[in-house]
Amino acid sequence: MPALAQYSLPPTRLKDLFQRLSQAVDQVIAPTRVPPGDVFYDVVQGPDEVALDFGNSLVSPVAWLYRPVEEMFRVLPGEPPRVEPCGEEGRRLLFAVRPCDLAAIGRLDQFFLEGDFRDDLYAARRARTLLVALACATQADPRCFCSCCETGPYAEQGFDLQLSLVGDRYLLEVGSESGAALAEQCRDLLEPAAEDLAAGRAQQVQAFYAGLEQKANMPAAVRRLSSEAVPVELWDRIASRCLGCGGCSFVCPVCTCFYTTDQVREDGSIVRVRAWDSCRLEGYTREASGHNPRAHRRQRAERFSYHKLAYPCIQREGRLGCVGCGRCVTVCFGGVHMPRVAQMIRRGE
Amino acid sequence: MSGLYVPQIAAIERVEEETATEKTFTLRPLNGDRLSCVPGQFILLSVFGRGEAPFCVGTAGQDLPTLDITVRRYPGGRVTEALHSLGPGAYVGLRGPFGNGFKVEALRGRDLLFVAGGIGLIPVRPLIRQVLSERDQFGRLVLLFGARQPSEILYRRELDEWQAREDFEVQLTIDVPHPDWSGHVGVVTTLFPDLEVDPARTKAIIVGPPVMYPFVVAACREKGIGDADMIFSLERYMKCGVGKCGHCAMKHKYVCTDGPVFTYEEIREIEEH
Ligand SMILES: Cc1cc2nc3c(=O)[nH]c(=O)nc-3n(C[C@H](O)[C@H](O)[C@H](O)COP(=O)(O)OP(=O)(O)OC[C@H]3O[C@@H](n4cnc5c(N)ncnc54)[C@H](O)[C@@H]3O)c2cc1C
Numbered sequence A: 001m002p003a004l005a006q007y008s009l010p011p012t013r014l015k016d017l018f019q020r021l022s023q024a025v026d027q028v029i030a031p032t033r034v035p036p037g038d039v040f041y042d043v044v045q046g047p048d049e050v051a052l053d054f055g056n057s058l059v060s061p062v063a064w065l066y067r068p069v070e071e072m073f074r075v076l077p078g079e080p081p082r083v084e085p086c087g088e089e090g091r092r093l094l095f096a097v098r099p100c101d102l103a104a105i106g107r108l109d110q111f112f113l114e115g116d117f118r119d120d121l122y123a124a125r126r127a128r129t130l131l132v133a134l135a136c137a138t139q140a141d142p143r144c145f146c147s148c149c150e151t152g153p154y155a156e157q158g159f160d161l162q163l164s165l166v167g168d169r170y171l172l173e174v175g176s177e178s179g180a181a182l183a184e185q186c187r188d189l190l191e192p193a194a195e196d197l198a199a200g201r202a203q204q205v206q207a208f209y210a211g212l213e214q215k216a217n218m219p220a221a222v223r224r225l226s227s228e229a230v231p232v233e234l235w236d237r238i239a240s241r242c243l244g245c246g247g248c249s250f251v252c253p254v255c256t257c258f259y260t261t262d263q264v265r266e267d268g269s270i271v272r273v274r275a276w277d278s279c280r281l282e283g284y285t286r287e288a289s290g291h292n293p294r295a296h297r298r299q300r301a302e303r304f305s306y307h308k309l310a311y312p313c314i315q316r317e318g319r320l321g322c323v324g325c326g327r328c329v330t331v332c333f334g335g336v337h338m339p340r341v342a343q344m345i346r347r348g349e
Numbered sequence B: 001m002s003g004l005y006v007p008q009i010a011a012i013e014r015v016e017e018e019t020a021t022e023k024t025f026t027l028r029p030l031n032g033d034r035l036s037c038v039p040g041q042f043i044l045l046s047v048f049g050r051g052e053a054p055f056c057v058g059t060a061g062q063d064l065p066t067l068d069i070t071v072r073r074y075p076g077g078r079v080t081e082a083l084h085s086l087g088p089g090a091y092v093g094l095r096g097p098f099g100n101g102f103k104v105e106a107l108r109g110r111d112l113l114f115v116a117g118g119i120g121l122i123p124v125r126p127l128i129r130q131v132l133s134e135r136d137q138f139g140r141l142v143l144l145f146g147a148r149q150p151s152e153i154l155y156r157r158e159l160d161e162w163q164a165r166e167d168f169e170v171q172l173t174i175d176v177p178h179p180d181w182s183g184h185v186g187v188v189t190t191l192f193p194d195l196e197v198d199p200a201r202t203k204a205i206i207v208g209p210p211v212m213y214p215f216v217v218a219a220c221r222e223k224g225i226g227d228a229d230m231i232f233s234l235e236r237y238m239k240c241g242v243g244k245c246g247h248c249a250m251k252h253k254y255v256c257t258d259g260p261v262f263t264y265e266e267i268r269e270i271e272e273h
């Protein structure tokens, strides 16, 4: 989808733009540097707290739409007990979301909102969140491989606004009606986008592709896995290097699994909480009888890859289950992260 | 209030002890809601403060004012142990029913071979009840039921009634000899050699512990029953019942929303290594 409108912004006005956007919402979540220097997405009070000079954050901003831990409802004891909703309100802006994470949000939208059952917890948070993307063209992280997953370095859809540094200007693209309304409020800061900006954007994409270090031939891996041609020994080899820590799925912006648990609070009320879970963990499928259909790490390694890469899952869930963000490359102790596993699958060894 | 994960409050109306480890609970939604359930569907039951767990509906039909579930208690089980300590008048949470359930239409006109092991009889019972209530719609009816010991046989009274019928062949077996047992001894597949079936007419409905499945599949195949005519109800660890938590997934299917009832032909496609 082509952008609805394009503007140019001198970098000196970026802070003003940020201020103006902040005024439109109740809360802004933006990348911010935390000692000793890691970047996390968190609530910020002003533009000086925002860090834009980073590759990618270890934790995806998706965590602000699908919370790592979230209250589902509250039960007040009594005869009979009463059930009350939990939830937050207010409009929120996610600032400087990377295109890969935006693609992940696209898959989460499909997964949580479409089909027979609509996840109202996700839906409520999603509906009151504006998304401002930050394209990566000049800042490839050595671990990323978005070009292999067709998710970057620019987002082509799914954003309200998208910022990118092209030469000595920011290009501001409008991707939705809400984005257009936001841009309108900042109209005095913006200038019309000259044609060389669009040309510069296209050139940047080419240079970006050429410079990517991490490569993963995802289509080949998808074909091979879907044809069931992967020998079982391959999963054994992956499993022998996997510690079963679940890190890959916890940092993955596409992963959606959760478990639920009841917490009894001091005032006697009971809150059902859901928290991210991982198919790489041994207890994930263990039944009360003790039977565990995926007792072996090998089976769990296969499950993880199958859900992300096999055609039937891609068909069902709308897109490839990997957006090439490179986070699992950062966390996997065993070095059996997605680009490596995709390569092993493709080669069948 | 409503919401995908928010249970409605129900009161326990009656508790019946089935065995030392299983009880049947009759639940009545407080708001007077009536429930429509297909045999093979399940609900998610909350014991507030302990958690939520799936249980098959024991009662099927339209606009039911109450609903039965039969629950095995697992020592240390968060929900099942707490539920077993509750009596009439206690409040629980209820979501559902969920899942596809058995397609009774596809069974009409056929001979039905029910094979159940242990608490596998729980989801099969409402199906048998429905079939018996429209007995002339079906061909020959056979139930092979196996339990580990006599004391673990569920629904004793109802089984006796079924056994007394001329139009329903019911065979029980226990796994190992027991002083209180004069009937057949051996796992449920040991009842197969003496069984005669017309494979072209037969649909097998098979529910039991996972260890039972490969043996029953082999025994059914030996009788000439096709993979599409073997119908299973699967159990997987479940946390949501609505295709979101991921726990019950097998390949690209979710047992909670695409199942729990599958033909063996369908299962072959989603079986994992
Ligand atoms: C579709 C479906 C239908 C079902 N229908 C019925 C039915 O009709 N009747 C019936 O009785 N059951 C039924 N079940 C099974 C029932 O849901 C389980 O028995 C129930 O979930 C157990 O819950 P619990 O909270 O008591 O046990 P849990 O507390 O979850 O676990 C029980 C035992 O397992 C151990 N355990 C569990 N998880 C772990 C872990 N991660 N690590 C270590 N130990 C662990 C616990 O310590 C405990 O000893 C059904 C299941 C499904 C999926």
Ligand code: SF4
Residues within 6 Å of the ligand: A241, A242, A243, A244, A245, A246, A247, A248, A249, A280, A328, A331, A332, A333, A334, A335, A336, A337
């Ligand atoms: S991060 Fe690596 S070691 Fe940890 S579960 Fe994932 S594959 Fe295994």
Ligand code: SF4
Residues within 6 Å of the ligand: A248, A251, A252, A253, A254, A321, A322, A323, A324, A325, A326, A327, A328, A329, A338
């Ligand atoms: S599998 Fe790895 S690279 Fe792919 S989206 Fe998940 S964390 Fe990112």
Ligand code: FES
Residues within 6 Å of the ligand: B237, B238, B239, B240, B241, B242, B243, B244, B245, B246, B247, B248, B249, B254, B255, B256, B257
């Ligand atoms: S029980 Fe949650 S996805 Fe099936």
